[in-house]
Amino acid sequence: MKDKKVILVTGASSGIGYDTALALAEHGHRVYAAARRVELMEPLRAKGVEVMRMDVTDEASMSEGVNQLLQAEGRIDVLVNNAGYGYFGAVENVPMDEARRQLEVNVFGLARLCQLVLPAMRRQGSGRIVNTSSIAGRAVFYMGAWYNVTKYAVEALSDALRMETRPFGIDVVLVEPGPIRTDWGLIAARHLKESSADTAYEEQGTRWANAMRWAYEAKFFSGPSVITRAICRAVESRHPRTRYCRGRGAHLTLVLHALLPTRWWDAVMRLGGRLRLGS
Numbered sequence: 001m002k003d004k005k006v007i008l009v010t011g012a013s014s015g016i017g018y019d020t021a022l023a024l025a026e027h028g029h030r031v032y033a034a035a036r037r038v039e040l041m042e043p044l045r046a047k048g049v050e051v052m053r054m055d056v057t058d059e060a061s062m063s064e065g066v067n068q069l070l071q072a073e074g075r076i077d078v079l080v081n082n083a084g085y086g087y088f089g090a091v092e093n094v095p096m097d098e099a100r101r102q103l104e105v106n107v108f109g110l111a112r113l114c115q116l117v118l119p120a121m122r123r124q125g126s127g128r129i130v131n132t133s134s135i136a137g138r139a140v141f142y143m144g145a146w147y148n149v150t151k152y153a154v155e156a157l158s159d160a161l162r163m164e165t166r167p168f169g170i171d172v173v174l175v176e177p178g179p180i181r182t183d184w185g186l187i188a189a190r191h192l193k194e195s196s197a198d199t200a201y202e203e204q205g206t207r208w209a210n211a212m213r214w215a216y217e218a219k220f221f222s223g224p225s226v227i228t229r230a231i232c233r234a235v236e237s238r239h240p241r242t243r244y245c246r247g248r249g250a251h252l253t254l255v256l257h258a259l260l261p262t263r264w265w266d267a268v269m270r271l272g273g274r275l276r277l278g279s
């Protein structure tokens, strides 16, 4: 392959990250896949992917991972910051430690990895950082407050970073998935149900959690390959876009959010807590 890149993909043990690591390796790139559950990434090894254990809340784990990659390859062309999860729940209910933990994974881990790869990218005079955000970084969802906070932060951080790194030949791209059929929805719904139990928000929280679980299990949403294609484009295009918003319903959601008066948007979102779907 003409333009073979050295790429680190986080959150590669499942969903979008796994699919992306596989696709990038199949495109001929040198891919390092990172996550905590290394056993889930074993099948990637057969495709030539290097697998590493990394917890993005652990400084030593992140710096050792990046050093290991740099020692082996002597360079890093692309960082795909994809690790993340959703802890849904009413603001009144979500324990502050859980809110902090979500920020640690979705924002501070992502930011720290940018810091760790930037010196090498600056030395090379080139590099690309692809951050997985969400449409939840541009529109607020019912009982998704802390997840929204993390993804709004990823949007702001990425836009700021793009301006700073441009003189060094480093580009920053945001990928904004709509709902994608992965474990993400089931994890977010489980947290929502747990945090709503025995509280004033139990009825709405439980219904919304059941509806989310139902929608994710009903194969209602796009599969991860839609996002993988966008990430591959963000990695391989000579002139990538600043944002790739992808997935069934993603654009429509953002258009509605832009057009509807805020209280109308609130009302549409709150319908989630009235739905009787799933159990």
Ligand SMILES: NC(=O)c1ccc[n+]([C@@H]2O[C@H](COP(=O)([O-])OP(=O)(O)OC[C@H]3O[C@@H](n4cnc5c(N)ncnc54)[C@H](OP(=O)(O)O)[C@@H]3O)[C@@H](O)[C@H]2O)c1
Pocket: 010, 011, 012, 013, 014, 015, 016, 017, 034, 035, 036, 037, 038, 054, 055, 056, 057, 082, 083, 084, 085, 086, 105, 132, 133, 134, 135, 176, 177, 178, 179, 180, 181, 182, 183, 184, 185, 187
């Ligand atoms: N699916 C959706 O509907 C959707 C929509 C918009 C945006 N997104 C975003 O897309 C990204 C990928 O999510 P997904 O849908 O592919 O969900 P997923 O299948 O649950 O994958 C999440 C990945 O993040 C990793 N991760 C979680 N905590 C971590 C930690 N502390 N350290 C290192 N890795 C960690 C997990 O690996 P380990 O647990 O093995 O560490 C896993 O590989 C996330 O940033 C998510 O917010 C998803």
